[in-house]
Amino acid sequence: MDSKQMKDILVKRLSNEDRSFTFDKKKDQLRIESKQTKKGVTITLPGIIARWENEKEKAIDEMVYYIEEGLKAIDKDCSIEAESNKIYPVIRSTSFPIASNEEIPFITEDHTAETRIYFALDLGNTYRLIDEKIMQQENWTPQIIKEMALFNVRSLSTSMKKDSVAGNTFYFLNSNDGYDASRVLNDNFLKNMNESLEGTMAVAVPHQDVLIIADVVNETGYDILAQMTMSFFASGRVPITALSFLYEEGQLEPIFILGKNKKREK
Structure with missing residues (x-):
């Protein structure tokens, strides 16, 4: 399947009289937006095609659901003050846009050379990234938003599944609440895990719906x-990074892993 075919499928599934569609062939992107508000979402098609190769209709069904919920969130009137207990951090790649399609800067925080922290207001089935416009409407500051988000992420479950291969143990956090990768910001959780392990602790956040330790x-x-990590990265709905990290003294350091040699990124 190529990008044009995937575009045609999504347009057919998402079409209604209130929406317009724009296909950027050069960037392999499809934009869906409200004709009335001119707000919408932009999706990159090759990632969906890669998932379709493995999951077929399930991949398309999930993407349609994700887009529908995202469009609902854009149209919804959000109040941070009324929902302060629903503000969470979300991890994204450093290549992720730092402003909305309306060019309003998102509230962000530096994380690693590969990742950046954004902040989101949970809306139930989806969430909305917090930008400067929302922050100013509620008279908040970036520091207050950060403190609330980090406090709330510590309340999320850290239940994990594990698997052992060649003497190494791998733990997977996959609750599918949209904030699995965000648990990497729970310092106490990472510290306790590190103290319980026998060898070297490495961490991966290949996409938003999984954390690997x-x-x-x-x-x-x-x-x-x-x-x-590469397998998860290729199949994720919201990919973050295919690199892993060493956990040392409370810090995450990106590493390149080549064959049986490991090389830290300088």
Whole structure:
């Protein structure tokens, strides 16, 4: 399937009289927006096609749901003050836009060389990224938003599944609440995990709906983590990074894993 075919499928599934569609062939992107408000969402098609190759109709069904909920969120009147207990941090790649389609800057925080922190207002089935316009309407500051978000993320479950391969243990946090990768900002959780592991702790956030923690005891563990992270990255609805991180003294340091050799990013 190519981008034009995927575009045609999505347009057919999402069409109604209140929406317009714009296909950017050069960027392989489809934009869906409200004719009335001129607000909408832009999606990159190759990632959806990659998921379709493995999951077929399930991938399309999930993307249609994601887009529908995103459009509802854009139209919804959001109040931070009324929902302060529903503000959460979300992790994105550093290539993710730092402003909305209306060119209003999002509230962000530096994280690693590969990732950036955004802040979102949870709306139930989806969330809305907090921008300067929303912040100013409610007379908040970036610091207050950050403090509320980090407080709230610590309240989320950290229940994990685990698997052992070649002596290495891999833990997976996949609650599908939209904030699985965000748990990487729970410092106490990471610290407690590190203290309980036998080997070197490595962390991966390949997409927003999974957090991987690895207890690496041999070189094979790094190879397995690299393959696993790339697989999750390629199949994620909102990809973040295919790189993994070493956890050292409370900090995350990106690493390149090549064959049986590991090289830290300088």
